[in-house]
Structure formats: C-alpha cells, structure tokens
Amino acid sequence: MPLTLAGLLAHRDLHLHLRTGRTDVVVQWAHVSELVDPTPYVDRGTLLLTTGLGLGRTSRRWPEYVDRLARAGVPVVGFGVGLRHAEVPPPLIAEAAGRRLSVVEVPEATRFSAVVRAVADGLVTEERAEQAAAMERYRALVRAALTPPPHRSVITRLAGQLDAWVLLLSREGHLLAGAPEQARRHAERVRLEVARTRSWHSAVFDVGGDRVTLLPVGGRARAAGVLAVGRAAPLHRHERGVVEVAVDLLSLGVAQTAEVLGSERRERATVLSMILAGRCEAAADAAESLGIPLPDGPVRIAALTAPVERRADLLEALENENSLQIVSALVAGDDSGRVVVVLPAVEGDAGVVQNVTSTVSGSHGAIGEPVEMADLSRIWPKIAALADTLPATVLGRLLTTRDVADVGLLSYVSPAEADGWAFAMIAPLQAEEARRTDLLGTVRAYLAHNGNSEAASTALGIHRRTLTYRLGRAEALLGRSFSDPGLRAELWLAFTVRER
Structure with missing residues (x-):
C-alpha cells in the first residue's frame, strides 16, 4: 500500500492536525522550504513543510503561492505554527481548499525533521511490503509454471495477480492462452498491433479504456511469441517486475508450447476421424492413451465453417471455451477445413457453441440432435453437408436440422438469381396476347387450389370450360403439361419469388 496522508496523521507522536483537504492523497517524499517559490526544488507527490517566513498573514501572494504548488503536483502543505505565525493563515486554508490542496498544521513542538523521518520510514515500509508481495507473486508464478499445462497456468x-486480462500468442499469431475468458476478444487487436509494428519488441498501446503492454516472449532476436497485458490502470514498478518474471517463465517453453498445441490438435483430429468412421471403441482406446477426455452419454455433433483467414480463430475460440472444457467436449478440425465439436447433450449445450460462433465473423454451422456416440458416423454426412451449404443469411448462427428447414430453400439462392429464374419461368405466360386473358392469374389460382378445376374456376368467377381453355393455352406457351408435378412445383416457386 502506498504511503498516504492518513498514514502520517496516524502517527500520534507527531500531533499533526488536518486543516483542509483529503487524507487519501499519496505522499512520495517530504521537503522543507521557506522560499516564496519552492517548486523548482520539489517533485510531484512531495509534502512541502514550511513556516511561511516569506509570506505575511494576509499576504496577497498566498493565491500565487498555492497555485504554484498545485501546478507542481504538491499534494500536501505541512504548515509549522509558533515561529512566524501563531496559526495556519486563513488565506492559505481558503486558497488550498479551492485548489484541492491538503493543509496540515504542524505544532511548534514537532520538528520538521521528525515529519521527514516519518515519511522516509513509511516509504521504506511500503517498499518492503511491495517487495514482499512481489516475491510472493514470483513464487506463485513459478508454482504455476510447474502445473500442466504450464503456459495456461502462468x-x-x-x-x-494483476487484475488484468492477459493473452499469450505464438509467433504465427495463434492464441495459446488467455485469461479471463473474455480476454480472447482482444486477440485480433493484439495481432494487428504486432503486424503494424512489423517487429517483435516491447510496446504500449490503448484498447478502448485499457492500457496494453506488449512484451516479446523468447527473445527479441527471434521471439517465439508475445505476451499482452491490459487493464485500465498502468502497471506499477513491482507489477512490471512480475510481468517480466512471467515472460521469463513463458520463454522457457512457448516455442515448445506451440509445437505441443499442434501435436494436440493432430491427436484430437485423429480421434475425431475414428469416431466419424464408426470406430468408436478404437477411438476411446486412442483417446485414453493420449489423455484426451471424451464426453459421456448421449452427445451432439456440430460442424462449423468460417472463411479461410478466420478458421484458426474459430478453432482457438472453441478450444479455449471453458464451458466446453468442463464437459470434456472434443474440439478438432477435419480434413475439409471444418471445426467439429462433439459435446454431451446437456441443457444449454448448443447455446455455448452458438455464443462462440457469433464472436468469430463469417462463421456459422449446424448441430445435430442427441444420439449415442456410435451413431455419429450415421448422422455426420448430413450435418457436414448442411454446414457446407448454409446460406450467407445465417452467418454467425448455429442451426439445428429443424432450423435449416425453417430457413427455406429460397435462402440458399441470391435474390438476383432467384428473380432472374422466376422471370424466365413465367415469361411465356406474360406474352402480350397471354396478358389479355390473364393467364398468370388463372395458372396461379389453379396451382393454389392444388389442381382442383372446379374450385379454381369458382375462385376466378369463370366457367369451368373457360378455365380448361386457358390452361390449355398456358400449356402450349410453356411447352409442358400441368400433369407434370415438376412443372407445378417450379411454377409455384416462381410465383413465390415474384410475389416476394
């Protein structure tokens, strides 16, 4: 804890008395001066001790005096009474109150040297406390480095320790670890900053309201990664030392960590391929030997896709999702560039995957219904096909098979393509001679009544023979018969597009 004015006032042997101002201001040193302008000789945070020898009791120079101290960053004035002034001058108190400068009365019996000594002792105590806290943090980081996986533990x-968000990225920009969970949303900004500087060195920049410190991990000549620490308040000296210790610990293994991460991904992909091939027993044996946890009971499988440049982000986001780790979900990439998640069928399961998907731009996917692990090979082709063919209108979403049906066929076709096809489909019925007999309205009514001539003619208010004549004319223009269900389906779809 830094030394504050409240800490000095707690020294009862000094008999200090607060006349105005706050007691929570930080005191970084103490200085004695009787100069009218002592500011060239004091640093910010200095407690200034004076008896006011150069200033009168009602001196007009008090406003200028207080203004100079406030501008110089002096937080407290310790005014000694009994020598030149019997009490703290009221003009000093009034001006100090207006500038939020604290004023402390120092009685005649209290020597300034005692106050200076108390400040020095307090600073020494503070330094020792900070050093002790820093040493404990160092030891905690070393213990964390011995807890697998070491990089995530550190x-x-x-x-x-720092009440901050922290990210560790490999040289290639892959997210190796992040804490707390929401820290990964800053990963892309850190990547951009590293790419902007085009070199691996220490840097400081702002993200929103946070001050971010970047440090190379593994040496500047050939850094293996980068550590990013962000929070609103800047890091103090001892906190920077803690970060440097973390960098040293991470430097010992970050390159190996990236290699291990790649190896772990290949192992999970191998287990996944065995499951999707229907070899569940072999997959379970392989997972056990490799130390890969698998979910128990009924499971769901999700297939997700993303643009090529964002696939690694999607995989990393799902790998680092704590909720998926807790339930032993299997997250892996497949040979077609998809990201696959096998997770237990529990309440909120799809919501977790959906939340992660929505954070990676351009990604979407499909998730199946709960089945036994042995049945995944049967439903996988359908889920994979759905994920590969989802329309752009559902970006950022994770759809179930039921959701896909609700999306509708027209969502898979661009509006321009659909309009062009619909126009070409019904163009023969829009010929000048055809419009005079309203063939479009006749054919639509006929289709709307499922080919029931009596119902269609009644709805149109025409004789049944007139309807038959018009339908025959439409068939001649289309070159196809309404007995063909394909023609009826295509025309109805064309009318739907046209009306949309």
Whole structure:
C-alpha cells in the first residue's frame, strides 16, 4: 500500500492536525522550504513543510503561492505554527481548499525533521511490503509454471495477480492462452498491433479504456511469441517486475508450447476421424492413451465453417471455451477445413457453441440432435453437408436440422438469381396476347387450389370450360403439361419469388 496522508496523521507522536483537504492523497517524499517559490526544488507527490517566513498573514501572494504548488503536483502543505505565525493563515486554508490542496498544521513542538523521518520510514515500509508481495507473486508464478499445462497456468495466475486480462500468442499469431475468458476478444487487436509494428519488441498501446503492454516472449532476436497485458490502470514498478518474471517463465517453453498445441490438435483430429468412421471403441482406446477426455452419454455433433483467414480463430475460440472444457467436449478440425465439436447433450449445450460462433465473423454451422456416440458416423454426412451449404443469411448462427428447414430453400439462392429464374419461368405466360386473358392469374389460382378445376374456376368467377381453355393455352406457351408435378412445383416457386 502506498504511503498516504492518513498514514502520517496516524502517527500520534507527531500531533499533526488536518486543516483542509483529503487524507487519501499519496505522499512520495517530504521537503522543507521557506522560499516564496519552492517548486523548482520539489517533485510531484512531495509534502512541502514550511513556516511561511516569506509570506505575511494576509499576504496577497498566498493565491500565487498555492497555485504554484498545485501546478507542481504538491499534494500536501505541512504548515509549522509558533515561529512566524501563531496559526495556519486563513488565506492559505481558503486558497488550498479551492485548489484541492491538503493543509496540515504542524505544532511548534514537532520538528520538521521528525515529519521527514516519518515519511522516509513509511516509504521504506511500503517498499518492503511491495517487495514482499512481489516475491510472493514470483513464487506463485513459478508454482504455476510447474502445473500442466504450464503456459495456461502462468497466464491464469498472472491475470489474477494483476487484475488484468492477459493473452499469450505464438509467433504465427495463434492464441495459446488467455485469461479471463473474455480476454480472447482482444486477440485480433493484439495481432494487428504486432503486424503494424512489423517487429517483435516491447510496446504500449490503448484498447478502448485499457492500457496494453506488449512484451516479446523468447527473445527479441527471434521471439517465439508475445505476451499482452491490459487493464485500465498502468502497471506499477513491482507489477512490471512480475510481468517480466512471467515472460521469463513463458520463454522457457512457448516455442515448445506451440509445437505441443499442434501435436494436440493432430491427436484430437485423429480421434475425431475414428469416431466419424464408426470406430468408436478404437477411438476411446486412442483417446485414453493420449489423455484426451471424451464426453459421456448421449452427445451432439456440430460442424462449423468460417472463411479461410478466420478458421484458426474459430478453432482457438472453441478450444479455449471453458464451458466446453468442463464437459470434456472434443474440439478438432477435419480434413475439409471444418471445426467439429462433439459435446454431451446437456441443457444449454448448443447455446455455448452458438455464443462462440457469433464472436468469430463469417462463421456459422449446424448441430445435430442427441444420439449415442456410435451413431455419429450415421448422422455426420448430413450435418457436414448442411454446414457446407448454409446460406450467407445465417452467418454467425448455429442451426439445428429443424432450423435449416425453417430457413427455406429460397435462402440458399441470391435474390438476383432467384428473380432472374422466376422471370424466365413465367415469361411465356406474360406474352402480350397471354396478358389479355390473364393467364398468370388463372395458372396461379389453379396451382393454389392444388389442381382442383372446379374450385379454381369458382375462385376466378369463370366457367369451368373457360378455365380448361386457358390452361390449355398456358400449356402450349410453356411447352409442358400441368400433369407434370415438376412443372407445378417450379411454377409455384416462381410465383413465390415474384410475389416476394
């Protein structure tokens, strides 16, 4: 804890008395001066001790004096009474109150040297406390580095110690670890900053209201990654030391971590391919030998896709989702560039995957209904096909098979293409001679009544023979018969597009 004015006032042997101002201001040193302008000799945060020898009791120079101290960053004036002034001058108190400058009365019996000594002792105590806290943090980080997986353990511990968000990225920009969970939303901004500087070195920049510190991990000549620490308040000296210790610990294994991550992904992909091939027993044996947890009971499988440049982000986001880790979900990439998630069928399961999907731009996917692990190979082709063919209108969403049906066929076709096809389909019925007999309205009514001539003629208010004549004329123009269900389906779809 930094030394504050309240800490000095707690020294009862000094008999200090607060005349105005706050007691929570930080005191970084103490200085004695009787100069009318002592500011060239004081640093910010200095408690200034004076008896006011150069200033009268009602001096007009008090406003200028207080203004100079406030501008110089002096937080407290310790005014000694009994020598030149019997009490703290009221003009000093009034001006100080207006500038939020604290004023403390120092009695004649209290020597300034005692106040200076108390400040020095307080700063020493503070320094020792900060050093002790820093040493404990160092030891905690070392213990974390011995807890597998070490890089994630160190990142999690560091984020907690600093009350900050922390990211560890590989040289290629892959997210290796992040804490807390929401930290990964800053990953792209950190990547952009590294790409902008085009070199691996320490840097500081702002993200929203946070101050972000970047440090290379593994050496500047050939950094293996980068550590990013962000929070609203800047890091203090001892906190920067804690970060540097974390960098040293991470430098020992970040390159190996990236290699291990790649190896782990290949292992999970192998287990996934065995499951999708229907070899569940072999997959379970392989997962057990590799230390890969698999979900129990009924499971659901999700297939997700993203633009090529965002696939790694989608995979990383799902791998680092704590909720999926807790339920032992299997997250892996497949040979077609999809990201596949096998997770237990529990309440809110799809919502977790949906939330992650929505954070990675351009991604979407499909998820199946709950089945036994052995049945995944049977439903996988359908889920994969759905994920590959989802329209652009559902970006950011994770759809079930039921959702896909609700989306409708027309969502898979661009409006321009659909309009062009519909126009070409009904163009023969729009010929000049055809419009005089309203063939379009006749054919639509006929289709709307499922080919029932009596119902269609009644709805149109025409004789049944007139309807038969018009339908025959339409068939001649189309070159196809209404007995063909394909023609009826295509015409109805064309009318739907036209009316949409």
